[in-house]
Amino acid sequence: MRIVVIALLVIVVVAVRIYRRRRRRSNIARRIHARSNAIRSDVGLVVAREVRERFRGRIFKIGTLFILVVVAAAIVIPVLHSGKVKTQEVGIVGTLSASLRSTITSTAASADVTVHVVTESSVETAKSDLASGRINAAILNGREILVNSPLSPSDNSAGTQLVRAVAENLGIAEAFQAAHLSPSQSEVLKAAKALPITSVKPGKGSPGKATSIIGSILIFIMLSQYNTWILMGVMEEKSSRVIEVLLSAVRPIQLLTGKVLGIGLVALTQASVIVAFALILSKAVGSSLLHGTAPLVVVSTLVWLVLGYAFYSWLYAAAGSMVERQDQVQSLALPLSLPMIFGYIMALTGASSGSPSALLKVLGYLPPTAPFAMPVLVGFKAVTWWEFLGSAMISVICTIGIARAAATVYRRAILRTGGRIRLREVFRRTAR
Amino acid sequence: MQRSLHIHVADSRPLTADILSAMANSLHVEGISRRFGTLTALDNLSFSVPTGQVVGFLGPNGAGKTTTMRAIFGLTDLDAGTITWKGSVVGQAERRRFGYMPEERGLYPGMLVGEQLQYLGQLHGMGASDAAAASTSWLERLGIADRADSKVEALSHGNQQRVQMAAALLHGPELLVLDEPLAGLDPSGIDDIGEVLTEQARSGCCVIFSSHQLDQVEDLCETVVIIDKGRLVVTGEVDELATSGPRRLVVRVEGDRTASWAEGVAGVSVSEVKGGEVRLVLDAGVDSDGVLQLARSAGRVTEFVFERRRLSELFREAVK
Structure with missing residues (x-):
C-alpha cells in the first residue's frame, strides 16, 4: 500500500514539474503548434479510414450481432427459468376438508405457484387425467397423493416441488388434527422456521460473480479480436506494399498511432453498445446481473478493456510489422496471446472459486493480466479504489514504455521485406 | 565527353555553372551510398533532375534504381550523401508535395478505388472535396472512371497500374517519381502513360521514371540518367547523347x-x-x-x- 501511495506522489510531482516546464517553453510550443496540428490531422485521417473500413466490414457486423445474441441469452434465459409461473392442476378424489384445501393453496402460494383444484369422479378418471397430463397430481381422500411417474430426487421443477410440499404439509396438517391441537397452537407450529445460518466468509453466490465472468469473457473476446485486427492490418499494409505509398506522405509513428486509435475506437464503440444493450435488457427483464457489486464490475470491465487494449495493441502492431505472410503470423501471435490466455483462465477460476486467491491479487497488478484479474477482484470487493488506481497507473506507465519500443520496432521493421524479421536484428541496426 | 553538350559523366569533372543553376529548381542527388551487408547498392551516386522534362532513370536490373527512388522518399536509410529539393534537404514536408509510384504496386486491395484515391490525396494535404474531385478527374483522364466504386483487387493488372498512377498524380506533385511505370503495359497503355508524363513535365513538374529496358523508353525520355552497379554511367539530354x-x-x-x-x-x-x-x-x-x-x-x-x-x-x- 505504501509503495503505491509513494508511486502516486512521485507521479503527481513529476507531472507538476513537466507542466511548469512546458509553460516556460510556451513560445516554442506556439511555434510547433502549427506543425503538430498537421500531424494530428494526418493521424485523424488514418483513424477515420480505420473506423470506416472496420465498421463497413461484414466480420464486424456479424460479430457484434453474435455477441449481442449471446449476451441477451445470458441475461434472459436465467430470468425466464426462475420466473416461470405455471398453473398446476391438482385433482381431488373423494372428500377433502376446507382446512386441507386451504393448506394446498397456501403451500402453492409460498412456492410461488398458482394452483387450480379440480374434482375427479373416481380414481380411474384421475389416473387417465394424470396420464393425459390434464392434472399434475391427484389427492385420494386426503390420504394419498397420486402422480403419473415417480418423482426423481434431482427433479427441482416447480410442479415436483409443489407435490412434495403439498404431501408434507397435508401430512403435518393431518398430524395436527390427530393431536387435537387448538387452531392457535397449530398456527404457531405452522409458523416454525429454521434458524438462519450465516458464514464468516462471504458466500459463493456473490451478485458480482456472474457479471465478473461475463466481463472476463467479453474482455478476452474483444482483446483477441481487435489485437488480431491490428496485427493483420499492419501486416496487410506491409505485404501489399501500400506502406511505401503511405510513408511517402506520413511518418511511421502517425500511421501506427492512427491505426491503434482507430481500431481502439471501434472496439470501444462495440463494447459500449454491448454494455448498454446488456444494461437496458437487464433492467427490462429484472435480471439480478446488476445487483450488489455488479455495476462496479461493469465500470471496471470497461476501464480495463481500454487499458488492456492500449497495452496489447502496440505489441501486436510491432509484431505485425515484422511479418508479411499469414504463415508467419502464427509463430508470433501465440507467444503474444499466452499472457492473455493465462490471465483469462485465472480470472475465470478466481471468479468461480468464491474467494480471490493471492495469485489473482498479484496478477491484478501486472499489466498483461490485470485487465482480466482486476474486474474479478472488484466483484469480490477485494481491492480498494486506490489499489485499483495504482494498478491502472502501473498499466499506463508500462503501456507508454511498450508503445515507445513498439514504435521503434515498427519504424525499423515495416519497410524491410523478404521474410520474418527477428527482434535482435531490429535493435542491432543503428537508428536513422 | 564535351562540355558544350552538358553531359555529365561520373567522376569526370566539376559541375558547370548552368547545371548548378538548374539544380536550384530541381532534385539533386549528391554522393549517396548504401550497403546491404556485403552488397553495395549505391556507390557515391550523384545526379540532378531538371524541371520541365521527362527524365528516364535507366540501368540494368540491380543497378540501384529502386534503392535511389526509395531513398528520395526516406524509405531506405542512406550510409552517406544527401538528397535536396530546390536547394533544401528533402524532409517530410517536401515529400508530401512529391508523387510516388513504387515498383511493387501499393494499394489497399479491399478498398474502393475512389475512396482510396481520396484518402491518399488527403494524406498529401488536400481537402476532402478537392481530393474527391481530383480523384474523379484523374480516373476519367486515365479511362477508368467507371471503376471508382470497385475494389482495387477486382481490377485487371493494367487498371490497377492506372489507379496507382492516379494516386501519384492526384495532389498535383512538384516531383513525380515512378518506378518502372511501363512494366507489364500493352503498347496503348505505354502511350497513355507516356502522354501523361510529357503533359506533367510541360506543366512544370519534375518527372523521373525508371526502366531497365533502355531502348523501349528512348522515345519517351528527354533526359536520361543511366546507372550501373550503384554508380552513374552517363547523364544528359537524349538527343545530344544520341547524336554525340x-x-x-x-x-x-x-x-x-x-x-x-x-x-x-x-x-x-x-x-x-x-x-x-x-x-x-x-x-x-x-x-x-x-x-x-x-x-x-x-x-x-x-x-x-x-x-x-x-x-x-x-x-x-x-x-x-
Missing part, C-alpha cells in the same frame, strides 16, 4: 550488295554491310556530301540517313 560521338550513316544503293564504293574513302570506316545496306562511321572532318557523291557514282541512292546511337549502345560503350 562519331556520326553514323546508313546508305543503300540500288542493286549494290557489296558497297565496294565506300571502301578506301578517307575518314570513313565501314561498320556493317547487311542486306544491301551499309553502315558507315564518319570521322569528325568528313563531309557527308562527298560520301553522297561517291554513293551516287555507284548507282541510284535509295537510302541516305544519319543514324542515332541507341541508348543501349550508349550504355554498352560507357561501361566498356
Whole structure:
C-alpha cells in the first residue's frame, strides 16, 4: 500500500514539474503548434479510414450481432427459468376438508405457484387425467397423493416441488388434527422456521460473480479480436506494399498511432453498445446481473478493456510489422496471446472459486493480466479504489514504455521485406 | 565527353555553372551510398533532375534504381550523401508535395478505388472535396472512371497500374517519381502513360521514371540518367547523347550488295554491310556530301540517313 501511495506522489510531482516546464517553453510550443496540428490531422485521417473500413466490414457486423445474441441469452434465459409461473392442476378424489384445501393453496402460494383444484369422479378418471397430463397430481381422500411417474430426487421443477410440499404439509396438517391441537397452537407450529445460518466468509453466490465472468469473457473476446485486427492490418499494409505509398506522405509513428486509435475506437464503440444493450435488457427483464457489486464490475470491465487494449495493441502492431505472410503470423501471435490466455483462465477460476486467491491479487497488478484479474477482484470487493488506481497507473506507465519500443520496432521493421524479421536484428541496426 | 553538350559523366569533372543553376529548381542527388551487408547498392551516386522534362532513370536490373527512388522518399536509410529539393534537404514536408509510384504496386486491395484515391490525396494535404474531385478527374483522364466504386483487387493488372498512377498524380506533385511505370503495359497503355508524363513535365513538374529496358523508353525520355552497379554511367539530354560521338550513316544503293564504293574513302570506316545496306562511321572532318557523291557514282541512292546511337549502345560503350 505504501509503495503505491509513494508511486502516486512521485507521479503527481513529476507531472507538476513537466507542466511548469512546458509553460516556460510556451513560445516554442506556439511555434510547433502549427506543425503538430498537421500531424494530428494526418493521424485523424488514418483513424477515420480505420473506423470506416472496420465498421463497413461484414466480420464486424456479424460479430457484434453474435455477441449481442449471446449476451441477451445470458441475461434472459436465467430470468425466464426462475420466473416461470405455471398453473398446476391438482385433482381431488373423494372428500377433502376446507382446512386441507386451504393448506394446498397456501403451500402453492409460498412456492410461488398458482394452483387450480379440480374434482375427479373416481380414481380411474384421475389416473387417465394424470396420464393425459390434464392434472399434475391427484389427492385420494386426503390420504394419498397420486402422480403419473415417480418423482426423481434431482427433479427441482416447480410442479415436483409443489407435490412434495403439498404431501408434507397435508401430512403435518393431518398430524395436527390427530393431536387435537387448538387452531392457535397449530398456527404457531405452522409458523416454525429454521434458524438462519450465516458464514464468516462471504458466500459463493456473490451478485458480482456472474457479471465478473461475463466481463472476463467479453474482455478476452474483444482483446483477441481487435489485437488480431491490428496485427493483420499492419501486416496487410506491409505485404501489399501500400506502406511505401503511405510513408511517402506520413511518418511511421502517425500511421501506427492512427491505426491503434482507430481500431481502439471501434472496439470501444462495440463494447459500449454491448454494455448498454446488456444494461437496458437487464433492467427490462429484472435480471439480478446488476445487483450488489455488479455495476462496479461493469465500470471496471470497461476501464480495463481500454487499458488492456492500449497495452496489447502496440505489441501486436510491432509484431505485425515484422511479418508479411499469414504463415508467419502464427509463430508470433501465440507467444503474444499466452499472457492473455493465462490471465483469462485465472480470472475465470478466481471468479468461480468464491474467494480471490493471492495469485489473482498479484496478477491484478501486472499489466498483461490485470485487465482480466482486476474486474474479478472488484466483484469480490477485494481491492480498494486506490489499489485499483495504482494498478491502472502501473498499466499506463508500462503501456507508454511498450508503445515507445513498439514504435521503434515498427519504424525499423515495416519497410524491410523478404521474410520474418527477428527482434535482435531490429535493435542491432543503428537508428536513422 | 564535351562540355558544350552538358553531359555529365561520373567522376569526370566539376559541375558547370548552368547545371548548378538548374539544380536550384530541381532534385539533386549528391554522393549517396548504401550497403546491404556485403552488397553495395549505391556507390557515391550523384545526379540532378531538371524541371520541365521527362527524365528516364535507366540501368540494368540491380543497378540501384529502386534503392535511389526509395531513398528520395526516406524509405531506405542512406550510409552517406544527401538528397535536396530546390536547394533544401528533402524532409517530410517536401515529400508530401512529391508523387510516388513504387515498383511493387501499393494499394489497399479491399478498398474502393475512389475512396482510396481520396484518402491518399488527403494524406498529401488536400481537402476532402478537392481530393474527391481530383480523384474523379484523374480516373476519367486515365479511362477508368467507371471503376471508382470497385475494389482495387477486382481490377485487371493494367487498371490497377492506372489507379496507382492516379494516386501519384492526384495532389498535383512538384516531383513525380515512378518506378518502372511501363512494366507489364500493352503498347496503348505505354502511350497513355507516356502522354501523361510529357503533359506533367510541360506543366512544370519534375518527372523521373525508371526502366531497365533502355531502348523501349528512348522515345519517351528527354533526359536520361543511366546507372550501373550503384554508380552513374552517363547523364544528359537524349538527343545530344544520341547524336554525340562519331556520326553514323546508313546508305543503300540500288542493286549494290557489296558497297565496294565506300571502301578506301578517307575518314570513313565501314561498320556493317547487311542486306544491301551499309553502315558507315564518319570521322569528325568528313563531309557527308562527298560520301553522297561517291554513293551516287555507284548507282541510284535509295537510302541516305544519319543514324542515332541507341541508348543501349550508349550504355554498352560507357561501361566498356
